[in-house]
Amino acid sequence: GNSGGPLLDSSGNLIGVNTAIYSPSGASSGVGFSIPVDTVGGIVDQLIKFGKVTRPILGIKFAPDQSVEQLGLSGVLVLDAPPNGPAGN
Incomplete structure (x- = not known):
């Protein structure tokens, strides 16, 4: 191809x-x-x-799409943002 x-x-x-x-x-x-x-x-x-490509990370844990839909929500449901990670800073 x-x-x-x-x-x-x-x-x-x-x-x-x-x-x-x-x-x-x-x-x-x-x-x-x-x-x-x-x-x-x-x-x-x-x-x-x-010798490799490093990509940025957000550093969050989020709920699966199915769980969010079952709750009647849309978008991303953030479950955790560890304080020592990128999102916690």
Whole structure:
């Protein structure tokens, strides 16, 4: 497939990297997803420097969607934000 391949604009400029395609029919046409070129640069830098990509975390514990719906609520129900974690600071 195209995953990992370049996403180019009509002038041939790199604007992203293809990551996935959603196709209800299973064909090679559908909705494509990509990582913007600005994000790719940061990812490549981290891979070269550290050998892995570190993503930020929110540091909360939240209720499963089904539990929230059963309570008649919408959105995210935060159960805990440990005081020494990112959300607790």
